[in-house]
Amino acid sequence: MAIPTFVDQVTLHLAAGRGGNGVASVKREKFKPLGGPDGGNGGQGGSIILQVDTSVTTLVDYHHSPKRRADNGGQGAGDHKNGGNGKDLVLVVPDGTLVKDADGNELADLVGHGTTMVVAQGGRGGLGNAALASSKRKAPGFALLGEPGDELVVRLELKVVADIGLVGFPSAGKSSLIAAISRARPKIADYPFTTLIPNLGVVTAGETTFVVADVPGLIEGAAEGRGLGHDFLRHIERCAALVHVVDTASIEPGRNPLDDLEVIEGELARYGGLEDRPRLVALNKVDVPDGQDIADMVVEELRGRGMRVFEVSAASGAGLRELTFAMAEIVVASREVAPDAAPERIVLRPKAVDASDDFEVVRTDDGWRVRGTKPERWVRQTDFSNEEAVGFLADRLNRLGVEIKLARMGAEEGDAVIIGPENNSVVFDFKPSIEAGAEMLGRRGEDERLRENRPARERRRDIAEAMETKSEEEARADVARRLDEERKKKGPNRSSGSSGVGPMSYEIGSKDDPDWDGSDD
Numbered sequence: 001m002a003i004p005t006f007v008d009q010v011t012l013h014l015a016a017g018r019g020g021n022g023v024a025s026v027k028r029e030k031f032k033p034l035g036g037p038d039g040g041n042g043g044q045g046g047s048i049i050l051q052v053d054t055s056v057t058t059l060v061d062y063h064h065s066p067k068r069r070a071d072n073g074g075q076g077a078g079d080h081k082n083g084g085n086g087k088d089l090v091l092v093v094p095d096g097t098l099v100k101d102a103d104g105n106e107l108a109d110l111v112g113h114g115t116t117m118v119v120a121q122g123g124r125g126g127l128g129n130a131a132l133a134s135s136k137r138k139a140p141g142f143a144l145l146g147e148p149g150d151e152l153v154v155r156l157e158l159k160v161v162a163d164i165g166l167v168g169f170p171s172a173g174k175s176s177l178i179a180a181i182s183r184a185r186p187k188i189a190d191y192p193f194t195t196l197i198p199n200l201g202v203v204t205a206g207e208t209t210f211v212v213a214d215v216p217g218l219i220e221g222a223a224e225g226r227g228l229g230h231d232f233l234r235h236i237e238r239c240a241a242l243v244h245v246v247d248t249a250s251i252e253p254g255r256n257p258l259d260d261l262e263v264i265e266g267e268l269a270r271y272g273g274l275e276d277r278p279r280l281v282a283l284n285k286v287d288v289p290d291g292q293d294i295a296d297m298v299v300e301e302l303r304g305r306g307m308r309v310f311e312v313s314a315a316s317g318a319g320l321r322e323l324t325f326a327m328a329e330i331v332v333a334s335r336e337v338a339p340d341a342a343p344e345r346i347v348l349r350p351k352a353v354d355a356s357d358d359f360e361v362v363r364t365d366d367g368w369r370v371r372g373t374k375p376e377r378w379v380r381q382t383d384f385s386n387e388e389a390v391g392f393l394a395d396r397l398n399r400l401g402v403e404i405k406l407a408r409m410g411a412e413e414g415d416a417v418i419i420g421p422e423n424n425s426v427v428f429d430f431k432p433s434i435e436a437g438a439e440m441l442g443r444r445g446e447d448e449r450l451r452e453n454r455p456a457r458e459r460r461r462d463i464a465e466a467m468e469t470k471s472e473e474e475a476r477a478d479v480a481r482r483l484d485e486e487r488k489k490k491g492p493n494r495s496s497g498s499s500g501v502g503p504m505s506y507e508i509g510s511k512d513d514p515d516w517d518g519s520d521d
């Protein structure tokens with residue numbers, strides 16, 4: 001089997017890099033064993049980026065190795081060392097590459113040198129315990145995990161970017177014409193189907209510069225796959241105009257310019273979508289005496305049908321100036337209607353970074369399913385082997401209102417709560433934190449030994465109260481009341497926002513946390 005050198009359709013399997021994990025570490029110094037949290041953050045996973053490079057003309061590289069992966073982010077380390085970011089993977093593609101998802105929906109049309117698309121986003125790095133620490137949670141004994149990067153299948157389809165498309169029978173002289181009017185040097189030979197890939201040539205006529213493409217020759221029945229078939233007509237879809245290249249010197253029996261033209265129009269009609277493109281006719285090979293005679297015979301007939309006809313010779317150069325100026329005229333007119341988008345650099349992202357607080361809860365046969373960008377991300381960031389990390393997750397979910405919503409919808413203790421999509425979810429037992437109110441006696445992540453400047457009076461009171469034999473419920477009510485009083489004492493700016501939320505309003509997140517909402521209590 002021949003090894004292809006030109007490929008214009010490929011399916012890619014992409015995996016962006018995973019974010020590095022944050023680390024939980026405590027600074028150790030002589031005589032000060034608990035010097036505070038110093039765990040660094042994980043690095044960002046590398047993204048996969050598609051970038052148009054006009055010097056690339058084929059997708060053949062991806063045909064040979066369709067699986068591509070970007071680097072993972074590095075893990076954080078102690079002493080506030082952040083992990084390095086994973087390197088982005090840049091995949092160069094030809095100008096005019098269409099990007100589709102696995103279902104064939106178009107995601108982007110990459111046109112113009114330098115046009116860039118982040119097609120698979122790297123995962124976020126997890127925060128280390130230093131970044132998770134706050135005035136209230138002084139020594140978190142946990143860190144967040146890095147998130148996985150996007151994994152997806154995309155289809156790339158090249159649709160050549162050209163202003164003028166040349167169509168015609170094999171050996172009509174399409175490639176010869178491109179060679180004669182531009183600096184392109186396509187393969188030319190006197191056997192049919194010489195051209196197996198579209199050729200592009202840059203043409204200048206007067207002030208106007210434009211791109212001409214030829215496609216492999218068409219024959220009758222191309223729609224049914226005869227010859228090279230219709231596949232290559234995709235490459236003239238972007239063209240503003242089509243030029244029929246007609247062979248006036250063909251010695252094949254039964255061929256004549258008028259019938260040839262009709263056959264090609266028939267194939268274009270069966271391909272569809274090209275009806276609105278203006279047409280020019282180039283009667284080629286008039287340097288051959290027979291060719292000139294035949295051209296003379298049909299030129300008036302064609303003009304009578306309202307077509308602009310040019311008698312040319314790719315070999316001698318006759319008539320080429322008139323032809324290229326006519327092409328330029330159409331190009332100018334079409335550019336006025338739709339100005340050239342190239343060559344500015346656009347960055348496209350397949351999905352917006354979703355920072356919304358929205359989530360939904362639905363009842364399922366097995367329990368309750370929670371869907372939402374934040375809850376799902378928080379689950380991915382959680383190290384479930386660390387109780388404190390799980391508690392932190394519970395706090396975040398409460399803060400967002402997940403627990404309240406579940407309770408309002410009728411969830412009962414012990415019900416299964418599933419967070420995430422069907423193929424990738426985590427199941428919890430519903431346990432409203434109001435039942436675990438004892439946590440309020442010491443905030444999560446708060447190491448009492450670090451609270452040096454707490455008044456002795458306060459400490460004595462805490463201990464006395466902890467020793468009192470109150471019922472659990474009484475203790476909770478008491479704690480809530482005391483917290484409320486304390487907030488009132490500290491003035492209005494301390495209690496703003498969270499008052500009324502009651503015992504579930506702990507401070508969570510930190511300034512480094514992308515999900516932190518900025519309210520410092």
Ligand SMILES: Nc1nc2c(ncn2[C@@H]2O[C@H](COP(=O)(O)OP(=O)(O)OP(=O)(O)O)[C@@H](O)[C@H]2O)c(=O)[nH]1
Nearest residue numbers: 171172173174175176189190193194195217314315
């Ligand atoms: N005498 C003469 N020969 C020409 C002219 N144009 C092309 N030819 C010859 O016709 C043959 C086919 O030319 P190509 O340019 O390869 O034709 P094509 O339309 O690209 O053919 P495919 O790639 O097979 O579709 C070659 O032998 C050329 O030298 C011309 O103006 N005059």
Ligand SMILES: [Mg+2]
Nearest residue numbers: 174175194195
């Ligand atoms: Mg050719």
